[in-house]
Amino acid sequence: MHLILFVVFAGFCLAGAINLLLQSHPINSALSLIVVMTSLAVLYLLLGAEFLAIAQVIVYAGAIMVLFTFVVMLLNAGREERTLGSRSARNVGFPAAVAILAIIATIILKAQGLGTAQLSDGLTDVKGGTNIEVLSTVLFTRLLLPFEVTSVLILIAILGAVALARHGAGEPSASEPKVDNQ
Amino acid sequence: MHVTIFEFFLWSLLKVAVVTVVMLLGVAYTVLLERKLVGRIQNRWGPSRVGPFGLLQPLVDGAKSFLKEDIIPTGVYRPLYLLAPILALGCALMSIAVVPFGEPNVGPGGVHLFEIADLNIGLLIILGVTSVGVYGIALAGWSSNNKYSLLGSLRSSAQLISYELALGLSLVGVVLQTGSLNLRVIVEKQAEKGIVTWNICGMQFVAFFIYLMAAYAETNRSPFDLPEAESELTGGYHTEYSSMKFAMFFMAEYANMITVGCVATLLFFGGWTSPLGDLIDPPQNIFVHALFPIFWFVLKVFCFLFLYVWVRGTLPRFRYDQLMNFGWRILMPLAILNILATSLWVAYH
Numbered sequence: 358m359h360l361i362l363f364v365v366f367a368g369f370c371l372a373g374a375i376n377l378l379l380q381s382h383p384i385n386s387a388l389s390l391i392v393v394m395t396s397l398a399v400l401y402l403l404l405g406a407e408f409l410a411i412a413q414v415i416v417y418a419g420a421i422m423v424l425f426t427f428v429v430m431l432l433n434a435g436r437e438e439r440t441l442g443s444r445s446a447r448n449v450g451f452p453a454a455v456a457i458l459a460i461i462a463t464i465i466l467k468a469q470g471l472g473t474a475q476l477s478d479g480l481t482d483v484k485g486g487t488n489i490e491v492l493s494t495v496l497f498t499r500l501l502l503p504f505e506v507t508s509v510l511i512l513i514a515i516l517g518a519v520a521l522a523r524h525g526a527g528e529p530s531a532s533e534p535k536v537d538n539q
Numbered sequence: 540m541h542v543t544i545f546e547f548f549l550w551s552l553l554k555v556a557v558v559t560v561v562m563l564l565g566v567a568y569t570v571l572l573e574r575k576l577v578g579r580i581q582n583r584w585g586p587s588r589v590g591p592f593g594l595l596q597p598l599v600d601g602a603k604s605f606l607k608e609d610i611i612p613t614g615v616y617r618p619l620y621l622l623a624p625i626l627a628l629g630c631a632l633m634s635i636a637v638v639p640f641g642e643p644n645v646g647p648g649g650v651h652l653f654e655i656a657d658l659n660i661g662l663l664i665i666l667g668v669t670s671v672g673v674y675g676i677a678l679a680g681w682s683s684n685n686k687y688s689l690l691g692s693l694r695s696s697a698q699l700i701s702y703e704l705a706l707g708l709s710l711v712g713v714v715l716q717t718g719s720l721n722l723r724v725i726v727e728k729q730a731e732k733g734i735v736t737w738n739i740c741g742m743q744f745v746a747f748f749i750y751l752m753a754a755y756a757e758t759n760r761s762p763f764d765l766p767e768a769e770s771e772l773t774g775g776y777h778t779e780y781s782s783m784k785f786a787m788f789f790m791a792e793y794a795n796m797i798t799v800g801c802v803a804t805l806l807f808f809g810g811w812t813s814p815l816g817d818l819i820d821p822p823q824n825i826f827v828h829a830l831f832p833i834f835w836f837v838l839k840v841f842c843f844l845f846l847y848v849w850v851r852g853t854l855p856r857f858r859y860d861q862l863m864n865f866g867w868r869i870l871m872p873l874a875i876l877n878i879l880a881t882s883l884w885v886a887y888h
Contacts, residue, residue: 358544364795378689384678384681385618388674388678393676395671406661407658407660408660408663411660411663411667412663414667414669414670414671415663415666415667416672418667418670419667419670419671419673419703420670420700423670423673423674423677423696423700426674426677426678426681427677427693428697430677430680430681430689430692430693431693458543488659489659489660489720509657
């Protein structure tokens with residue numbers, strides 16, 4: 358059962374990724390990316406990492422990709438033009454990409470201490486509570502410092518965005534008449 | 540659970556079929572409820588010709604949408620134009636799968652008869668599915684190739700993204716108090732003494748109101764129904780849709796309303812448990828024992844739907860800047876304060 362689902366969704370994932378590259382319209386590419394992300398979420402689920410799976414859906418498919426499609430719609434981006442591409446890129450590029458992927462895969466497989474992944478409910482039945490409880494315990498005890506540092510990093514990004522937006526709004530722009538909101 | 544994978548599969552299939560049918564019927568009759576109630580609020584009768592008290596009206600409406608000519612305008616981007624209503628309705632119907640609406644383990648072999656899937660991330664699943672549902676609206680507006688549709692869908696997406704934040708944060712308080720994301724556990728935690736231990740009567744009073752308002756915005760309902768403001772957008776994101784495709788958006792909206800009502804019932808109003816708690820003995824008859832919780836659940840959800848319609852019949856629409864200000868400057872900080880207060884309470888209790 359797990360294996361069937363794995364094969365199906367791995368297939369979806371790959372098909373989405375290939376479609377993402379082949380489509381000429383940006384919105385189709387964005388939608389393929391959503392397919393990739395949701396299939397990845399299902400793969401996480403099959404490994405028993407349910408929290409990771411749903412976080413993937415909420416954060417990536419639900420929030421980030423909405424902004425992507427939003428931007429595509431607002432800019433009304435058209436079809437991208439196709440060039441035939443140089444022959445050397447095709448002759449060298451594809452083997453090179455395959456080689457790099459193979460090397461990465463071997464390194465990951467050979468690396469020590471990673472263990473093997475099993476398609477099961479594995480992580481759901483960890484000792485000491487559910488997946489989420491164990492995850493949050495680790496996050497708020499052993500990994501507290503990195504966790505907080507990451508959140509500060511994101512906060513800085515938010516502040517940066519606000520600063521940039523305010524800077525733009527401060528100058529009177531010619532294209533947009535000034536509107537009093539309050 | 541002592542069932543084989545085959546039995547499990549069969550049970551799941553059966554449950555999905557039954558729940559889908561009930562949900563669609565519920566959607567149809569919510570529409571009737573709305574038309575009736577708004578009619579009474581505006582001092583008229585509402586639909587009353589088809590069947591006794593207009594009770595067959597939803598069926599006739601459904602038949603009408605089926606039989607109407609399905610027009611696809613020439614300028615639309617066809618694949619997405621066709622995909623959008625499916626996505627909207629699919630996501631709206633999907634989230635009901637994790638909602639428990641009756642006692643656990645009543646079926647043969649300990650099957651959860653009154654819930655399709657008992658997951659320990661149930662609450663997050665609902666949030667995730669809702670957040671994916673935004674695509675239905677966004678793509679509908681964009682692919683229609685109509686400026687009113689695009690404006691409607693942009694408004695709607697911006698509104699959904701903004702209010703999703705407040706919605707999610709308002710639920711954190713409940714999760715903190717319960718210590719679980721499993722909807723069943725959340726309900727059972729509230730069930731101890733009936734209405735006194737419901738979350739609405741405790742710390743989560745504020746959270747409930749944040750949730751309620753954010754949920755109105757999430758479902759594009761009045762007073763936050765800017766995406767389909769008839770006076771300025773002619774119809775919003777579904778302007779170019781006709782026949783059954785329009786009906787699918789319509790059904791998605793009402794299915795979302797029902798889901799929101801279910802979540803509110805589960806999180807704040809003790810789910811399927813009786814408000815009297817243990818004061819009355821549980822009924823001995825096995826059928827009554829199984830169906831009594833469903834009665835309470837349906838009653839509570841009905842109250843929410845009633846409230847929805849009541850609000851629609853009473854309040855005028857927000858202006859767009861008011862909407863954004865309200866979401867970001869009032870609801871969000873309030874939700875964060877609520878989380879802070881709940882955490883302190885949990886820490887020192």
